[in-house]
Amino acid sequence: MQRLDRAGIEVLLETQQFKSWFNELSGLYHRLEILEVAIERAGEARSEAVFRYDYWREIAEEALLRSADLRNMCQNLRSEVASLENQAFEQLAGFEVARQSATGLWERITAIEHRCDDHAAEASRVRAKARFRDELKRLRTEYSAANEQKEALWHAEEALWLKVAERTLMVPELEVRANRLESRYGVLMQRVEELESRAASLNEELSDERDDLSEVQRQIARLRAAARTSFSCLCHEDFLYWPSGDDSRVVLVVALSNNSKDYNIEVRCGQIYQCDTEKGVRYLEPLSVGSGETERDERLIRFFEEVA
Amino acid sequence: MSGSFDRVEALQASPLFNDLLPLEKQYLADLAVQRNLSAGDVLFEEGDIGDAMFVVVSGELGVEVGSDPQKAEVAILFAPDFVGEMALIDKQPRAARVRAKTDAVLLAISHDNIYSFSRVHRNGFTWLVVNIAKNLAHRLRSMNVTALGQS
Numbered sequence: 001m002q003r004l005d006r007a008g009i010e011v012l013l014e015t016q017q018f019k020s021w022f023n024e025l026s027g028l029y030h031r032l033e034i035l036e037v038a039i040e041r042a043g044e045a046r047s048e049a050v051f052r053y054d055y056w057r058e059i060a061e062e063a064l065l066r067s068a069d070l071r072n073m074c075q076n077l078r079s080e081v082a083s084l085e086n087q088a089f090e091q092l093a094g095f096e097v098a099r100q101s102a103t104g105l106w107e108r109i110t111a112i113e114h115r116c117d118d119h120a121a122e123a124s125r126v127r128a129k130a131r132f133r134d135e136l137k138r139l140r141t142e143y144s145a146a147n148e149q150k151e152a153l154w155h156a157e158e159a160l161w162l163k164v165a166e167r168t169l170m171v172p173e174l175e176v177r178a179n180r181l182e183s184r185y186g187v188l189m190q191r192v193e194e195l196e197s198r199a200a201s202l203n204e205e206l207s208d209e210r211d212d213l214s215e216v217q218r219q220i221a222r223l224r225a226a227a228r229t230s231f232s233c234l235c236h237e238d239f240l241y242w243p244s245g246d247d248s249r250v251v252l253v254v255a256l257s258n259n260s261k262d263y264n265i266e267v268r269c270g271q272i273y274q275c276d277t278e279k280g281v282r283y284l285e286p287l288s289v290g291s292g293e294t295e296r297d298e299r300l301i302r303f304f305e306e307v308a
Numbered sequence: 309m310s311g312s313f314d315r316v317e318a319l320q321a322s323p324l325f326n327d328l329l330p331l332e333k334q335y336l337a338d339l340a341v342q343r344n345l346s347a348g349d350v351l352f353e354e355g356d357i358g359d360a361m362f363v364v365v366s367g368e369l370g371v372e373v374g375s376d377p378q379k380a381e382v383a384i385l386f387a388p389d390f391v392g393e394m395a396l397i398d399k400q401p402r403a404a405r406v407r408a409k410t411d412a413v414l415l416a417i418s419h420d421n422i423y424s425f426s427r428v429h430r431n432g433f434t435w436l437v438v439n440i441a442k443n444l445a446h447r448l449r450s451m452n453v454t455a456l457g458q459s
Contacts, residue, residue, distance in 0.1 A: 264420075265338055285424045286338040288331065297431040299327050303438060 358395030367412025
């Protein structure tokens, strides 16, 4: 590294070689900034697309699971209906037996009553009725029991048919719901595929931009290395450094970009500053054009005259 | 006035920088750091160790002494007043709390800045110290007059 004073650096900054080096570096810094912003944006958009397709895939899968549950429920209901129908047929057979038994008893009662009523004479009719009284009483009791059983079987049969009807009617509604869920699954999966493809394309974009970024960084590193040999200085990211020709503890620096936030003073691109070798650019000082001092400082003379 | 303003003009308005040469004022203006305060923000607390002084560029600040919650406001600062200049002479704890009464803009000049200034502009530095001393002498005299009046 060559020791330079302010004048030396100012001469160097005006050379064509430095100007073209600086223009190339500024262009690369500008490109770097654009790429970094683009990478941030593409990364954010990709993460968002990934998050969204994961989210919608979960929702779609949930819809499909619910549809499968409904289809299972339909299948179970159909099995239940078949079983209930079997029970109903068995029950119907039992009812038929009970109905026939009740009818048989009713016919026998009616036959006895007719036989009694067929007697023309009142006295013989009364005698006949007295003769069949016990049998009629027994038959009527049996008939009443058989009739009750028949009625009970019919009610049970009706209850079974109601159950069958309930289940049979429920199945189509569940199937429609399952169809709706499957169609929603299809729509959602289409959205998932679109988002996946967007994420993939953003991934490609991101990868291209990262390649570009690496290339720009390589070129910047090459330019920085070139500065060391061409301008005999240290070149870091934001400043070029030369040890001051006047004072070994002082380093003269040239800002490579504007920065009004991160340093103790507002740094302007291309401006020369000075700093201490230990503190570095943590504490920058403006490079004064001169102290403007004269041997006789009128202010101090006036002051001492006033207080004398 | 949180936007741009002429730093040299802002310093020039303050009696602390009276008679400093344009080069000297420019140097200090380049080193000074802009501080933007919102109404209610505390610039520094009583007892804080100070290492900078502040020139008010715009807005209004209150100087408060005593303990919370009964701090008494003893002074109000406007542009081009300055505060905290004693910290440039000795790094002692701040004697009062200073809080923005309105949104305010200040220029901070630190101990390091004054050290830089003294190396480049020796006479300017001397003159700045004279101005600080004049200001302190004036305040001391006012306090003496007040104390004598009370006794």
